[in-house]
Amino acid sequence: MLEPFPNRDETQALALAIVNTIPEPFLVLDGEFNVLAASRSFYDTFKVDVRHTRGCLLYALGDGQWDIPALRVLLETIIPKHATMDGFEVEHDFPNVGHRIMLLNARQLLSAEGTKSTILLAFRDITTRRAVEREKQELLFETEKLLTEKRLLFQELQHRVGNSFQIIANILLLKARAVSSLETRGHLEDAYERVMSAASVQSHLNQCEGVEEIEVNAFLSKLCESLACSMSVEDQPFMISAFADEARMTSSKAVSIGLIVTELVINAKKYAFPDNRLSAQIWVAYETEGSAWKLTISDNGVGKGHHIGAAGGGLGTMIVNSLVRQLGAIMDVVSETTGVSVSIMSPTFRALLPRAA
Template sequence: MDPQYAALLAHAIVDTVRDPLLVLDCQLNVKTASRSFLREFQVEPEAVDGHPVYDILDGSLNVVGLVALLEKALADHTASKAVEIEKDFPRIGKRCLVVEVSEVFFAHNVHKAILVLFHDVTERRSIEREKQELLIETQNLLKEKHVLLLEMQHRISNSLQIIANILMIKTRATTSEEARKHLQDAYTRVMSVAEMQRHIDGAARAKTVSLPPYFKTICDSLVCSMVDDNRRVSLRYEFDDACAASTVAVSLGLIVTELVINSLKYAFPTNRPDAEIVVKYETSGDNWRLTVADNGVGRPGETPASSDGLGSTLVKALAQQVKAQIETKSDAHGLTVSLTHVTFTPRDD
């Protein structure tokens, strides 16, 4: 091939490269610069061609990492290496570049050239830094939230204990047997709520929580605090043996609490001997279903607006946290609320 034609062809190929590219000789002088290099760094060919690579761009490429890479390419004949540099370049400002260095041999290894390819990763690194800063800020907010929750739970526990102590003092001071009975009943209810609060608080502090005893404590505490001789409702539960991360367990515990309280408050406006609430937690691999069902009056005349109360909003928000879908079925035979995580295949009984 004609040497002049070969040189023109090589230069044309260099100009097709999208990323900025320099071709250096063995003395690390610039033999040619691609159009993309001239355009990216806003320089003319005469300011680059024939100059030592460390002198161009006002010496911006004379950095330790790149110098070491070029020297290694000359000495060790390495195939391809890269280094990341961040500099304030003339005319274009601060840039973060990944620089690749490759050695090219010609026929019979008589001649060789060094290729220096530049990848601009400024925007990518900026996004990564923003993500990292956002992650750190989020972690700090979560820590603050955790501290506030612990403080709130501590205050709630103390308040419940104070109320229980006052009720006990009043119980001892009263001379009326009927008043004493009511005060003892109130004391029992307050202590049940305190026990439920303690269990949820303990779940929040643990890494993983065994769900059956956790759910059982919550359900028993709710029955003890809300069911009495004037309103008899049986609560039955069926829990598969499973564990969950503390954040998931707390959300599930709050969901169970809210749904059971709603059933106790609204499902049975009149006393019924067969009044029953059933709480189930079923698992299938990594998937699960939580169901709270009652055989009460359902939600007669329900409209979309009527289902968006504080309790429903809370359950929806908690369901989103645990990545579960809510399904509600209401008819004359009662109300069933199911939360399903991903897909669920019921077991054959």
């Protein structure tokens, strides 16, 4: 409901008609900033009555509660120059209402003669919205703070894990050099290689922190490079090559694949090259067809000796068999005089292989 100022002109009538359609607090001012009319929501929102509002100077309303510097800038500086203003934010403590944040939209209308002006002033209370935004911002800040702390703790943990791997590997290597039993030395050297390869897997996955999937070729290349360095000796150098298509895999799957590669490479070192040949080579390949995948580790060794996956095998066989089951995969071993090839693949990949005639 509006209380019109007497003798309103055509511009005022139009303004009042507009006010009737707006449920938010609304004022119609004359060119001197006196209130010509106010919407009922204005009275309700700011706890003022008609007789102390209509015809009064805006800045004098409610014992001066609207004498706000930012509002004066809007009405006396911006509006005369631009005639319109949207989203002008005013933050103020209003008597009987409390702290409020208001968005003001203003329009200046001129009479047909251009001698009189009327200002339409609409208010939107965004106090709750700003409070929610502040809460979200504070929550975001706290979340980022916690994430930063978590990241620092995780980096520290990674650093300590890496150091622990190195310490354990060095102890194993020292023990291997100190013992006289060839069998014990072999076990210690195997353990050393497993620790070093696990450290390599951990190091590469740490570099991929925050990435749900990693690039397979880079992962296998780094792992094989680490294995070759740890396994090669002066009289028995190893060439380990990794090949992969443009495949990606989850970090959890990469751990299993990395451990399988490690065990199969260790197995090849132990059994494929008893003659310490200088041309010892091991190939690691990973290929995909859609969601199907295949991992192959092959060598150019003698093709004899204990083969991973055989019944009654040692620790390496137990590890590989367990990891293959975890991956839901199957394993094929082909042993020839030119070397051994071990393939681990998803069942769906086997279904893609050509059938024998």
